Amino acid sequence: MLGYKRTERLNDQIRMEIADILMTKVKDPRVGFVTVTSVEVSPDLRYAKVFVSILAALAPSEKTMEGLTKAAPFIRGELGRRLHIRYIPELTFQLDRSAEETDRVLKLLDKIAKIRQNESHEQ
DSSP, X not given: OHHHHHHHHHHHHHHHHHHHHHHHTOOOGGGSSEEEEXXXXXXXXXXXXXXXXEOTTTSOHHHHHHHHHXXXXXXHHHHHHHOOOSOOOEEEEEXXXXXXXXXXXXXXXXXXXXXXXXXXXXX
């Protein structure tokens, strides 16, 4: 049980540190409009999936993901200087599409509400 809490704390700490590194240290213009939504560290603390959300209107996601992948060794090195843990996990970046899915569901719910409203006015 203690290991689980430690992993959760480490997930949150790594998420905050990567977000700060992306804002202050990474100079690649492809990585400009990224939000780190969550991090999942493996139980052995060797690997971490970093989920990011990209503002699609301002940057193409393919180029941004390419920039993040290119910057991963640099970010890992910065994490090594900031975190005091035995192993700095290898980072893999994945696109978090939960915001897009939420937006899609909300639009569908709005359509349903409008249809119901129209049906109630017709009766």
